[in-house]
Amino acid sequence: MSKFYDFFGGSRKTIPSWSGRLQSTGKQVKSIIRSNRGNVGMMFAMLSVPLVALAGAGIDYAHVNKVRAEMQAACDAGALAGMRAKSKPGTDYLKIAKDYFENNLGPQLSDKRPDIQIAETDKGIEITATKDVPTTTLSLVNIDSIPVTVNCQSEYAKLLPMEVVFVLDYSGSMNARTRDRSSRKWQAARDATQQLIHQLTANESFTDVDIALVPFSHYVRGTLPGQFVRPQGRNCRCRRGWRGRRCRQACRARQASSNPPEVTACFNDRGYPYNLTDSTPTDDTASKWPVVNNSHCRLMQRRNLNILPLTNDYELVRNTLASYRPASLTHIQLGLAFGRHVLSDNEPFVEGGPDNDPDKPKVLILLTDGRQTAPGNGPRRASVWQAENNIEEICTNIKDKGVIIFTVAYDVRDAETRRRLRQCSSEPNTPDNHPYYYEPYRGEDLFGAFAGIGHQLNPDSLRLSN
Secondary structure, X not given: OHHHHHHOOOOHHHOOOHHHHHHHHXXXXXXXXXXXXXXXXHHHHHHHHHHHHHHHHHHHHHXXXXXXXXXXXXXXXXXXXHHHXXXXXXXXXXXXXXXXXXXXXXXXXXXXXXXXXXXXXXXXXXXXXXXXXXXXXXXXXXXXXXXXXXXXXXXEOOOOOEEEEEEEEOOHHHHOEOOOOOOEHHHHHHHHHHHHHHHHOOOXXXXXXXXXXXXXXXXEEEEEEHXXXXXXXXXXXXXXXXXXXHHHHHHHHHHHHHOOXXXXXXXXXOOOOHHHOOOOOOOOHHXXXXXXXXXXXXXXXXOOOEOEEEEOOHHHHHXXXXXXXXXXXXXXXXXXXXXHHHHOOOOOOOOOOOOOOOOOOEEEEEEEOOOOOOOEOOXXXXXXXXXXXXXXHHHHHHHHOOOEEEEEEOOOOOHHHHHHHHHHOOOOOEOXXXXXXXXXXXXXXXXXXXXXXXXXXXXXXXXXXX
8 A cells, every 4th residue: 555655656645636637647748739849850750751852853853854965965866867868879767867866875875775756757857755764762752753755857958059060980990899899889979979969959859959960981972963063974085275175165064964953972072172161162163072983982872871961850860870880981071071061051051050140059070080091182182191181271161160169089099180180179179178179989988978068068958957
């Protein structure tokens, strides 16, 4: 019993009543409830989880933004690469766009590749990529990942009207394989030319670009009006000197009247100095083109090496270019002269517009893989040396008319020929600064050179639309 008294704090007389005891307990509870000591600790304990999640959200969203930036950069690179590849015939440009996208992804995306959708639009290529980026601290509030979506579109934008003639070497040496052994030289030149045409015409949708083809070998083959061709038929057998003058005039008149309205044949170099200019032939026989009919010409005929005048029928251009095959020797001077005639508004070719037209500039692109091997006419006699000198004069005359000249020395071994081609290109053309002159050696280098020409002619053509 004494223990009972001790428990309640006193003797029998001092034991409090049960009601008093309960009243005392209630006061203690109220004091606890009213007390604010330790509230911060309790509140922090209760809010610790959401606070940690919010703090970690900044880290997670920073990571997400970095992933989005990497995906957008890869998307842009893929879309542009796909559009560039689209201009190259026979390429799977959608696959190239996808490969570029994946190869440009950074280490942030090494764990799982995004889902990619690539489609061709009316104007270009569109890429959409999505990826669920896993979170770290946000998973504490049941946010395990954040979806990221990027979109990009590439298209041809500002394209410029122009007249472009491709003066292409189709001599026998173009039948050799490229240095990388991937194809024949003429095949690489054909595909690079087609790529550039696609680039300038937005894959043949922009029709304000006129294209001409001048394949050259030992001669140049094409169709000319009969009055601009030297009289055909037997040679005039007349006395020499002034006594035979009337005979020769009558004979040439008979021959000229026998020429058909148009002559399709192989043509050689005109007489000097007519062969240096784009002047229309006159009554002077030296100003007209002589017809050639020999084994070299018959080979050129079988290889379909015919001039295609300026046109915006790109299917015709494509089919004509695909039909060309190499043949015989190299007459750079003759090809260059006919290239100028095709661009000129002088007869015999009338498809070209006026020179120095700011709304439609003229461009000549000369490609060769070797030195001049055919003779050219001069003031005294025809020779290869004279033809080489003629090349320099013709280039100067062409540039004086405001024509832009690009020259491509494709795997040319001869240093003097490379120098001559460089100086033929538009200025500047110094050894250290020659933006209009290219020296590709392999097939892939040639594609890069022609892509560079396209960029110079249309620097704002390819863009990202969003």
